Amino acid sequence: QSALTQPASVSGSPGQSITISCTGTSSDVGGYNYVSWYQQHPGKAPKLLIYDIINRPSGVSDRFSGSKSGNTASLTISGLQAEDEADYYCSSYTSSSALVFGGGTKLTVL
Amino acid sequence: QLQLQESGPGLVKPSETLSLTCTVSGGSISSSRYYWGWIRQPPGKGLEWIGSIYYSGSTSYNPSLESRVTISVDTSQNQFSLKLSSVTAADTAVYYCARHCLGGSQKAFDIWGQGTMVTVSS
Numbered sequence: 001q002s003a004l005t006q007p008a009s010v011s012g013s014p015g016q017s018i019t020i021s022c023t024g025t026s027s028d029v030g031g032y033n034y035v036s037w038y039q040q041h042p043g044k045a046p047k048l049l050i051y052d053i054i055n056r057p058s059g060v061s062d063r064f065s066g067s068k069s070g071n072t073a074s075l076t077i078s079g080l081q082a083e084d085e086a087d088y089y090c091s092s093y094t095s096s097s098a099l100v101f102g103g104g105t106k107l108t109v110l
Numbered sequence: 111q112l113q114l115q116e117s118g119p120g121l122v123k124p125s126e127t128l129s130l131t132c133t134v135s136g137g138s139i140s141s142s143r144y145y146w147g148w149i150r151q152p153p154g155k156g157l158e159w160i161g162s163i164y165y166s167g168s169t170s171y172n173p174s175l176e177s178r179v180t181i182s183v184d185t186s187q188n189q190f191s192l193k194l195s196s197v198t199a200a201d202t203a204v205y206y207c208a209r210h211c212l213g214g215s216q217k218a219f220d221i222w223g224q225g226t227m228v229t230v231s232s
Contacts (some may be wrong), residue, residue: 001174003156007183016232045222045223051211051217051220056211057211091157098170098172101156104157
């Protein structure tokens, strides 16, 4: 199984909104509403931000939102803050009953 | 508050078997309908799902690792374990254990251990 495709890096200024894409195939992202998003700060474990495309776990800021269109899922962060600077990973369930992650996107807050 | 903690050797020789244990505290591994998983991250690289297990023992594995991976659960010790055989330098990574979230599809991980670095080298 191939990793999902994410941009290597994105950037934005405080207060702005940014979107990170996650592109797969009809066998993963496009075939199921089972895409998750994680935030990882350096040296730390990943933190779940979004599950099943649009759902936020309790305690996650509503500045984080998810969506999907066809084989591409997206994570939008609104009202960008300095502490949002981190690596972001998407994950999807696949037709092989497996989980696959994206390559990760480094977010820089300018 | 549920916590997960990985433990095991930090150095494994090539061709040998990597063995890690995840100890669950603050809750019972068998008291709820949770799945438990292992994920790894090579230095400077992205995340890779290794496999997951239900408290009853049913498993699912990454097809690319399936021939070398065994995940098991010990409910009496409130632990689940990972064994990866015939390791090479490519298996050098931080290994995380994590709990699948109960909501929705149960395909996401909502609680993670801190991770443990395993280096494969002679």
